[in-house]
Every structure is written in C-alpha cells, then in structure tokens.
Amino acid sequence: MSNYFQEEIETASREKIVEIQNEKIVKQVKHVYENVAYYRNLMDKQGVKPEDIKSIDDIKKLPFLTKADLRDAYPYGLLGTDLKDCVRIQSTSGTTGRRVVAFYTQHDIDLWEECCARAIVAAGGTNEDVVQVCYGYGLFTGGPGLNGGSHKVGSLTLPMSSGNTERQIQFMMDLQSTILCCTPSYAAFIGESLAEKGYKPEDNKLKAGIFGAEPWTEEMRKSIEKSLGIKAYDIYGLTETSGPGVAFECEEQTGMHINEDHFYAEIINPDTGEVLPEGEKGELVFTSLDKEAFPLLRYRTRDICVLSRKKCSCGRTHVKMTKPMGRSDDMMIIRGVNVFPSQIETVLLNEGYAPNYQILVDRKNNTDTLDVNVELLPEQMSDKVSDIEAMEKKLEGAMRTMLGIGPKIHLVPPKSITRSEGKAVRVIDKRKLV
Amino acid sequence: MAIKQLSVFMENKQGQLSGAVKKIAEAGIDIRALSIGEAQDFGILRLIVSDTNKAKAVLGEDTLCKTNDVIAVKMDDNAGALCKVLSVFDAEQIDVEYSYAFTSRDLGAYVVFRVADVAKGEKVLLENGVTLVCKDDI
Numbered sequence: 001m002s003n004y005f006q007e008e009i010e011t012a013s014r015e016k017i018v019e020i021q022n023e024k025i026v027k028q029v030k031h032v033y034e035n036v037a038y039y040r041n042l043m044d045k046q047g048v049k050p051e052d053i054k055s056i057d058d059i060k061k062l063p064f065l066t067k068a069d070l071r072d073a074y075p076y077g078l079l080g081t082d083l084k085d086c087v088r089i090q091s092t093s094g095t096t097g098r099r100v101v102a103f104y105t106q107h108d109i110d111l112w113e114e115c116c117a118r119a120i121v122a123a124g125g126t127n128e129d130v131v132q133v134c135y136g137y138g139l140f141t142g143g144p145g146l147n148g149g150s151h152k153v154g155s156l157t158l159p160m161s162s163g164n165t166e167r168q169i170q171f172m173m174d175l176q177s178t179i180l181c182c183t184p185s186y187a188a189f190i191g192e193s194l195a196e197k198g199y200k201p202e203d204n205k206l207k208a209g210i211f212g213a214e215p216w217t218e219e220m221r222k223s224i225e226k227s228l229g230i231k232a233y234d235i236y237g238l239t240e241t242s243g244p245g246v247a248f249e250c251e252e253q254t255g256m257h258i259n260e261d262h263f264y265a266e267i268i269n270p271d272t273g274e275v276l277p278e279g280e281k282g283e284l285v286f287t288s289l290d291k292e293a294f295p296l297l298r299y300r301t302r303d304i305c306v307l308s309r310k311k312c313s314c315g316r317t318h319v320k321m322t323k324p325m326g327r328s329d330d331m332m333i334i335r336g337v338n339v340f341p342s343q344i345e346t347v348l349l350n351e352g353y354a355p356n357y358q359i360l361v362d363r364k365n366n367t368d369t370l371d372v373n374v375e376l377l378p379e380q381m382s383d384k385v386s387d388i389e390a391m392e393k394k395l396e397g398a399m400r401t402m403l404g405i406g407p408k409i410h411l412v413p414p415k416s417i418t419r420s421e422g423k424a425v426r427v428i429d430k431r432k433l434v
Numbered sequence: 435m436a437i438k439q440l441s442v443f444m445e446n447k448q449g450q451l452s453g454a455v456k457k458i459a460e461a462g463i464d465i466r467a468l469s470i471g472e473a474q475d476f477g478i479l480r481l482i483v484s485d486t487n488k489a490k491a492v493l494g495e496d497t498l499c500k501t502n503d504v505i506a507v508k509m510d511d512n513a514g515a516l517c518k519v520l521s522v523f524d525a526e527q528i529d530v531e532y533s534y535a536f537t538s539r540d541l542g543a544y545v546v547f548r549v550a551d552v553a554k555g556e557k558v559l560l561e562n563g564v565t566l567v568c569k570d571d572i
Contacts, residue, residue, distance in 0.1 A: 376443065376498055378498060381441070381443060381498045381499065381500040382441070382478075382500065383439065383441035383471075383478060383480060383500055383502055383548065384471070384478070384531055384532070384548075385471035385472070385473050385477075385478055386531075388443075388473065388476065388478070389473055410475050410476075411476065412445055412476075413443050413445065413496065413497065413498040414496060414498060415496050416445065416496075
C-alpha cells in the first residue's frame with residue numbers, strides 16, 4: 001500500500017498547488033462575502049471587495065479574524081450556510097471562557113476526515129491496522145476527527161475516548177492495537193501505567209502514535225517512543241479550522257505538512273500583522289479554502305511557529321510548519337520575560353526528571369513570582385535533606401539558563417500533582433493585575 | 435551489623451506526618467526511633483521500625499521512600515560517652531551526615547549515625563570498644 005492517502009494532491013507540484021489555491025480563494029471570498037455578514041462588514045470597513053481577490057497572493061488585502069471575533073459572532077455570526085445544510089457542531093473546551101462553536105456541512109466533515117486519513121497513512125496506517133482513538137469524543141474534535149480519518153483509511157477503529165486507563169490497556173493488549181491516537185501527556189501516562197503493570201515496550205503491538213492537541217517537546221517524543229516502543233507522530237489542528245489534521249507529520253519527523261489544498265497558511269508579525277517571509281518565526285494564520293459552514297478567512301491562531309518549503313524526503317510537497325513554539329495565550333510574561341511552559345518541560349527532561357510539573361505564577365509585593373512544582377522519581381529519593389536541596393538548586397540554575405529568570409523549584413512526591421487524562425493543567429496564574 | 439533506616443519524603447503540608455504514622459501504627463509496626471530533617475517546604479522523616487519492609491509496603495507506592503543502612507551505637511550511661519564515639523570518627527576522618535538519639539526500655543540510650551561509609555564506621559567503632567546495636571536488638 002502506498003504511503004499516501006491521496007497521492008496526487010499530497011505530492012502535487014508547487015504550481016499545481018498554487019493553481020488550486022488561486023481557484024479556491026476567489027470562490028471562497030465570494031462565498032464568505034455573500035453569506036457571512038460579520039466578515040462582509042470587516043471587508044467593507046477595510047474597503048476590500050471580492051473582485052479585489054484574484055489570486056492567493058491577494059489574501060494579504062483581507063482583514064484578520066481573531067478569537068475575539070469568534071466570541072462576538074457567537075453562535076451563528078460566522079455561519080456560511082443555512083443551518084439546514086449543517087450536520088454537526090464541534091466545540092472547544094472553553095477553559096479560557098471563550099467557547100468556540102464550529103459548524104460543519106457533510107462536505108466539511110468529509111474534507112476534515114480526509115485530512116486525518118492523510119495523517120494516519122503518513123504514520124504507516126493501512127486498512128490492516130487497529131487504530132485506538134483515546135482522544136475525547138463528543139464536542140472535542142480529537143476523537144471524532146481521528147475516528148473519521150481511521151474509517152476513511154479502512155482501519156479497524158477502537159472508539160475508546162479518553163480516560164479509564166485500565167480499559168485502554170486491556171483493549172490495547174486484547175485487540176492488538178497498532179496505532180494509538182491521544183494527547184502526548186496521556187500517551188506518556190499509558191506508557192507509565194504499562195510499565196507499572198510489568199509490560200515491556202515489546203509486549204504491545206503498537207507501531208505508531210499520532211499525538212496532538214497540546215504542546216510537547218522532542219524530549220517527550222523520545223521518552224514516549226521508548227516507553228511504548230513506537231514511532232510518535234505529531235498532528236496539529238484547531239476547532240476553528242476543522243480539528244486535528246490541518247497539519248501532520250511524515251516519517252521524516254521534521255515538521256508537519258499543512259494540507260495546503262484546504263488550509264492556506266501565513267506567518268505574520270503578531271504586533272503589526274505584516275506577513276513574514278518563509279523561514280521567519282511568527283504567528284500562524286489560517287484560511288479555510290473550501291469549508292462551507294464555518295469558512296474562516298485569515299484566522300489568527302496565536303500559535304508561534306515557522307514555515308518551511310524545503311524538499312521533504314517523504315515526497316509530500318505541502319509546506320511544513322514547525323511544532324508551535326508556544327502559544328501567545330500560553331505565553332506568560334513574568335518580570336517582563338516571555339516564558340513558555342514548553343521551555344520548562346525541556347529543562348526537566350534534560351535534567352532527568354519526568355515531565356510532571358505545575359507552574360504557579362503569583363505577584364507578591366509588586367513582583368512576579370514563578371514557582372514550579374516538580375515530581376521526584378522514586379530513584380531520586382535521598383535520606384539527606386541536603387541532597388534534595390542540591391537537586392532543587394541545580395534545577396533552578398538550569399531553568400535560569402533556559403528562561404532568563406530563576407523560578408523557585410519545589411520537589412514533590414510522585415503522582416502528587418493532579419493529572420487529567422485529557423489536557424494537563426500546567427499553569428496556575430494567580431496574578432490579579434488591577 | 436548495620437541497621438535499616440526508612441526515609442520518607444514529606445511535603446510541608448498539614449496531615450502529612452500524622453498520615454504516615456497512622457498507617458504504620460495500624461499495621462502494628464513499632465517505631466523504635468524517629469527524626470525529621472526539615473527544609474523550607476519539605477521534610478524527610480527517618481524511622482527505625484520493627485519491620486522496615488512491611489512499613490514501606492503499608493505506606494504505599496505513592497509514598498516516596500528510601501531504605502539505607504545506618505549505624506546505631508549503644509551509649510554508656512555516663513558523661514562523655516558520646517564524646518568518646520565522636521572522637522573515634524574524628525580520628526578516622528569519618529564525617530557524620532546527621533545523627534539522632536533515642537532511649538528504649540530494653541536498650542537504654544542509643545544514638546543513630548549516618549555516615550558515607552557504614553562498613554568503615556562500624557569497623558573503627560568496634561576496634562575502639564564501642565557497643566553497636568544490631569538488627570536483632572531492634
């Protein structure tokens with residue numbers, strides 16, 4: 001079986017891709033202008049008419065959409081079709097108090113699931129595989145997206161949803177799952193649980209994992225690959241554009257191919273909105289080129305990353321994005337310094353700790369404080385207070401080198417930090433900035 | 435000869451110490467000696483108990499524990515007894531990492547010493563006529 005789900009488009013020439021994008025953007029802008037009053041107003045305010053968009057290069061002329069727009073337009077303001085043409089909604093967790101509800105026509109579901117199918121095939125999936133999906137099902141896009149993708153590939157799909165690790169392991173062993181789909185923190189947790197039960201990495205039949213929906217590091221990838229005996233592939237997406245599968249990793253593991261025939265990516269300077277050339281780091285902006293029900297144009301993701309068109313050994317020609325280096329939302333400004341949780345995680349893994357931590361930010365006497373609780377591993381225990389204190393000092397030093405500011409490290413017993421089986425709560429910011 | 439000490443990591447939170455001690459009590463394990471090394475936000479509870487392995491088991495997997503050897507010395511009940519023991523360590527340049535004293539009905543007074551090289555510590559003490567407490571005494 002070929003390594004591609006849709007070989008012709010996944011390996012199309014640059015010219016062919018641009019041709020598709022040119023054709024789709026003209027149609028899409030017309031569709032949005034005619035059907036989405038909210039965006040029509042934005043375009044009118046900016047003095048742009050659909051006729052001004054003649055090719056994909058003209059996309060620069062269009063206004064941006066932000067999360068604030070999605071909130072303002074909630075729930076139907078950005079709908080591009082009649083409700084009777086919609087067959088599904090999905091929604092974000094709304095943990096920041098800004099729930100997003102996205103609508104899908106059957107056409108939108110199909111293209112989303114095809115994107116997920118491309119990701120599964122790129123991870124080695126075929127109709128002979130057993131795909132265990134333990135992303136949450138329901139409003140969260142993770143479960144339904146990979147579930148649909150797995151169906152399109154023709155794999156046997158285990159719709160496990162998240163949680164109930166005992167049952168996950170039982171199905172994994174009894175039904176010999178070969179591909180695991182979940183958040184990277186849950187994959188790490190399953191790895192730990194398997195080891196606790198005395199299973200070795202070679203005892204399972206898994207060959208690959210498709211992990212996304214939260215930030216993870218190269219070090220975390222290595223540790224998951226080792227504990228499960230698999231190759232771990234990254235997948236990227238957001239509810240606003242569809243869900244997982246907007247971009248996915250191939251066997252080269254050097255970035256994620258963006259499905260450019262459906263999603264046009266730009267990198268902008270987050271402060272000025274200026275489009276940056278390939279290779280520069282900035283905020284990722286997506287345009288849905290052919291979604292009908294929720295057709296966002298120039299949606300600012302808040303994810304910071306870099307795009308690259310360097311030739312890929314896998315044969316795919318679609319542009320690659322780096323793993324997001326942080327989210328503007330996740331970014332903490334502590335004593336004037338930008339701090340990303342992923343940096344803290346990298347230090348922990350480099351220093352031989354498990355990536356089980358919690359960041360506490362507060363403000364005392366008008367100064368920001370940064371405290372990090374880190375779980376000790378059983379073999380790190382000492383009977384001497386001075387040993388533990390020295391470990392804390394060493395970790396503080398390594399953190400200071402990486403972050404530019406020194407956090408206070410508190411070593412805590414294993415499993416004392418509450419772990420969710422979905423997205424891990426990594427940061428507690430108690431600052432009240434009046 | 436050396437005796438086993440069980441160290442338990444404690445977060446500096448209410449109920450940590452009582453929680454651990456309760457589990458040990460409920461299992462019918464006797465605490466023969468105890469000390470706590472304290473830092474700003476954690477402490478290390480060090481115990482000499484009647485059954486170290488059982489104590490470790492009842493504390494549970496999620497309790498961070500470590501077992502290691504320490505030297506327990508039987509003290510003569512007179513002035514200068516501790517001084518004599520320490521002078522042996524000094525003479526042999528053996529550093530004491532920490533130490534704690536205890537009394538018991540059966541053994542009288544004894545002092546627990548944590549040194550880097552337990553075997554060497556025991557050897558020099560025995561050579562100098564110091565009485566050690568052994569596992570069976572506990």
